[in-house]
Amino acid sequence: xxxxxxxxxGDPQQWDAMTDEQWKAHDAAHEAFAxxxxxxxxxxxxxxxxxxxxxxxxxxxxxxxxxxxxxLETKEALGGYYLIEATDLDEVLSMATLLPEVxxxxxxxxxxxxxxxG
Amino acid sequence: xxxxxTKDEVVAAVAQAxxxxxxxxxxxTAHLTRDLDLxxxxxxxxxxxxLETWTETGVxxxxxxxxxxxxxxxxxxxxxxxxxxxxxxPLLVADETTPGPEDGLVDDRLRLIFTCxxxxxxxxxxxxxTLRLVCGLSTPEVARAFLxxxxxxxxxxxxxxxKIAAARIPYRVPGPDxxxxxxxxxxxxxxxxxxTGHTAPLGAQxxxxxxxxxxxxxxxxxxxxxxxxxxxxxxxxxxLLNASRQDTRMSAxxxxxxxxxxxxSRWDRQLIAEGRSLVADALRRRPPTRYALEAAIAAVHAExxxxxxxxxxxxxxxxxxxxxxxxxxxxxxxxxxxxxLRDGPRAGLDALNPLLADPALATYGYLSAARADFLRxxxxxxQARTAYEEALTLTDNDVERAFLSERLTEVERNL
Numbered sequence: 286x287x288x289x290x291x292x293x294x295g296d297p298q299q300w301d302a303m304t305d306e307q308w309k310a311h312d313a314a315h316e317a318f319a320x321x322x323x324x325x326x327x328x329x330x331x332x333x334x335x336x337x338x339x340x341x342x343x344x345x346x347x348x349x350x351x352x353x354x355x356x357l358e359t360k361e362a363l364g365g366y367y368l369i370e371a372t373d374l375d376e377v378l379s380m381a382t383l384l385p386e387v388x389x390x391x392x393x394x395x396x397x398x399x400x401x402x403g
Numbered sequence: 404x405x406x407x408x409t410k411d412e413v414v415a416a417v418a419q420a421x422x423x424x425x426x427x428x429x430x431x432t433a434h435l436t437r438d439l440d441l442x443x444x445x446x447x448x449x450x451x452x453x454l455e456t457w458t459e460t461g462v463x464x465x466x467x468x469x470x471x472x473x474x475x476x477x478x479x480x481x482x483x484x485x486x487x488x489x490x491x492x493p494l495l496v497a498d499e500t501t502p503g504p505e506d507g508l509v510d511d512r513l514r515l516i517f518t519c520x521x522x523x524x525x526x527x528x529x530x531x532x533t534l535r536l537v538c539g540l541s542t543p544e545v546a547r548a549f550l551x552x553x554x555x556x557x558x559x560x561x562x563x564x565x566k567i568a569a570a571r572i573p574y575r576v577p578g579p580d581x582x583x584x585x586x587x588x589x590x591x592x593x594x595x596x597x598x599t600g601h602t603a604p605l606g607a608q609x610x611x612x613x614x615x616x617x618x619x620x621x622x623x624x625x626x627x628x629x630x631x632x633x634x635x636x637x638x639x640x641x642x643l644l645n646a647s648r649q650d651t652r653m654s655a656x657x658x659x660x661x662x663x664x665x666x667x668s669r670w671d672r673q674l675i676a677e678g679r680s681l682v683a684d685a686l687r688r689r690p691p692t693r694y695a696l697e698a699a700i701a702a703v704h705a706e707x708x709x710x711x712x713x714x715x716x717x718x719x720x721x722x723x724x725x726x727x728x729x730x731x732x733x734x735x736x737x738x739x740x741x742x743x744l745r746d747g748p749r750a751g752l753d754a755l756n757p758l759l760a761d762p763a764l765a766t767y768g769y770l771s772a773a774r775a776d777f778l779r780x781x782x783x784x785x786q787a788r789t790a791y792e793e794a795l796t797l798t799d800n801d802v803e804r805a806f807l808s809e810r811l812t813e814v815e816r817n818l
Contacts, residue, residue, distance in 0.1 A: 287571050373496040373573040374523055379580060398570045 288327065288399035289377050291367040293384070295392025296360055297334050314385035322369055322380050329367035361392070368399070408461055416462040417453050422616075424467035425539030426624065430511035432474040434574065437494040439536065439564050441481060442474075446539075449474035495567065497574040512537070513628045514574045516621075520589040521572045528563035529592050535560055537624075538617040548599065548614050586629075590638050590694065593621045597642050601649075615649065618642055626681075633685045637694035640681035644701035647674035659806040663710035675705045696725040715745035732763040740773050748777040768797035772807060779810065784817045 303311065319326060338355040355362060364386070371377045377396055386392040408416070428449060433442035449470045463469040497514070519532040527549075534540045534548070546556035566572065577585040600614025622639040629635055651665040682702045685695040700721045707713035722738035736758055743751015755774050764770045775790035791811040798804050 373571040373575075374521075375573050375575070375577060375581065378523075379578075396570075 286370050286372060287401060289369055289371055289374075290397045290399055291369065291377070291381055291384070292363060292395040292397065293365040293367075293386045293392065294361045294395060295364050295386055295389065297336075297362050297364065299389070299391040300364060301334070311385045314383060314388075318367075318380060318383040321383060322367075325370045325380075327368040327370060329365070329369075331365040332363060335362040364392070374398075408458060410458060413454060413457045413462070416457060416466065417450060420453065420466040420470060421450060421539055422620070424470060426512045426515065426537050427467050428470045428474050429536060429539065430515040431471055432478055433495065433515065433536075434497055434511045435475055436478045436482065437497055437574070439495065439567065441478060443536070445474040445477040445481070446470075448477050495574045496571045509576055510628050512624060513576050516589055516625065517576055517585055518567060518572060518574050520585070520592045521567075522584070522588050523570060523572055524563050524566060526592070526595070528559055528566075529588070530595055531556060531560050532563050533592050533621070534596065534614075534617060537621065540613065540617065544613065548611060586632060586634060589625065590634060593618050593625070593642075594638060594694075596621070597645070601645060615646060619646060633688040634692050634694060636681045637685035637692055637698050640678045640685060641694050641698035641701055643674045643678035643681070644698060644705050647671040647678065647705060653802060657802060657805075658809075659800075659802040661806070662704065667709070670705065675702075678702065678705065690728070691724065693725065693729045696721055696728065700725070713744070715741055719745055732758065732761050733767070733769075735761075736764065736767070736770055736773065743773075743777055748780040751777045752781070766797055768794050768803075771797060775807075775810070775814075779814055782817070784814050787814045788818065 319329075335355040338353075340352045340354060340356050342350055342352075342356075344350050369377065369380070371380070374396070381387060381394055381396060384394055386394055425446070429442055429446045432445050433439055436442045436445070452473050453466070453470060457463070495518075516533070516537055519536055520529045524532070531545055531549075534545045535542060540548075542557050542560060543553045545560075546553040549556070551559075576582075596614055597618035600611040600616075600618060619639075619642050622635070622642050625632075625635045626639045647670050648662070648665060650671070651667075651669050652660055654660050678698065679702050682695065682698045685692070686699060688695070691699070700718055703714055703717050703721070718741045719738060722734060722741055726734045726738060736755070739754035739758060740751060742754040752774065755770070755777070758764055758770060771790050771794035775787050775794055778784075778787035778790055788811065791807055791814060795804060795807050795811065798807060
């Protein structure tokens with residue numbers, strides 16, 4: 286078994302504009318994913334919008350700067366994640382296909398293997 | 404075991420085994436090592452060993468089995484020696500329990516083919532890995548085929564192997580829910596290898612024989628391993644029918660010979676017969692698939708006694724069906740050319756006209772060449788000259804350029 290991070294990206298404005306009906310279908314799709322992945326899900330969370338993000342980094346003088354906003358200003362922002370366990374990439378792919386963000390035109394998911402230090 | 408052989412005989416036997424058995428030797432060794440680099444090393448060692456041993460002992464009755472045994476023994480030695488070090492490396496995920504799509508036995512070659520064409524790899528990496536690992540071409544040979552530096556190709560292959568290990572792309576035939584999509588990806592890779600070899604985009608050599616042969620042997624391997632898959636039969640048919648004309652596509656002095664001018668008596672009848680029977684099988688599946696329709700078009704050409712006597716009405720119908728399935732501007736262009744051959748150059752020009760505005764075809768030399776040819780047939784010399792000049796600026800292939808220049812000279816004589 287290996288660990289994979291499923292990073293969910295999308296356009297926050299489009300997520301914001303979703304109706305209650307659309308959210309209901311969205312949540313149902315996440316439940317279908319959770320039912321399929323079962324105990325292989327180690328963790329998974331929805332993140333607050335990027336407007337609430339705070340970034341810390343150093344300036345050239347080595348002074349830590351605290352700024353408002355996400356690390357990268359992009360149209361598509363990180364909206365949530367799952368950390369899951371799977372035997373191989375094909376298993377992750379067949380589970381992740383169920384996620385609603387894969388089907389909406391403004392969003393998608395990035396699958397990253399987690400480095401195994403064991 | 405046979406008698407000792409001369410050096411030349413052994414070299415020829417090893418070369419033949421390399422063509423025929425590389426995929427088998429490599430894929431079963433990779434299943435054991437679960438490490439593509441180690442499997443490559445051991446497979447290469449086995450072929451080197453064959454060159455030495457076979458000179459003394461003769462060529463074994465089953466060279467593939469002999470080579471596999473040697474390669475796997477080497478691998479076992481290395482694995483024993485380096486077991487502690489290797490336990491820390493990411494290994495191929497191989498699944499022993501999943502039954503194959505055709506029967507209970509899965510051939511390791513099939514596992515390897517699906518791993519190399521996995522959609523999580525970029526297309527160029529899929530092609531490079533397939534040629535290196537399934538067909539056994541050397542990295543410099545693969546680099547040459549795609550006109551990149553050997554170091555660039557080596558880096559591309561290394562990167563792809565790293566991704567297979569780190570992301571755990573499995574060494575497995577995909578399950579039923581993923582099989583169709585994965586077969587399509589494999590076939591696209593095989594098709595791309597063939598077309599790269601069949602019409603080299605640059606340089607003097609119109610056909611790069613090793614790529615054409617690699618693609619056909621890949622398609623044959625797939626057909627052997629998954630005989631009931633209609634899309635695989637269709638692609639194999641398409642490749643065989645196109646390859647049947649290969650010897651007549653270039654004249655003795657290295658000029659391109661169009662389908663209309665080719666010596667049909669030199670077409671390979673055996674390949675045509677094989678291709679036609681596969682097309683017939685593939686077309687039984689409804690609705691017909693893209694490769695089945697393309698193969699059917701190639702079959703109509705193969706059956707025609709001459710260019711003029713080709714069943715153009717049938718070709719237009721097939722292109723119509725193909726366009727509905729796969730609305731590509733290039734299909735539209737071929738259809739327009741077929742209309743011109745069915746109804747005359749005037750109708751052909753009319754069919755080509757709407758395509759002139761298509762941005763996807765703006766730099767496509769064949770569109771200019773097709774227009775030039777219809778204009779030439781209509782005796783509209785000055786327009787034909789412009790079109791030939793345009794086609795020339797858009798074509799890199801020396802052989803095609805020589806053909807277009809010759810036509811241009813002919814047109815200029817009439818001005």
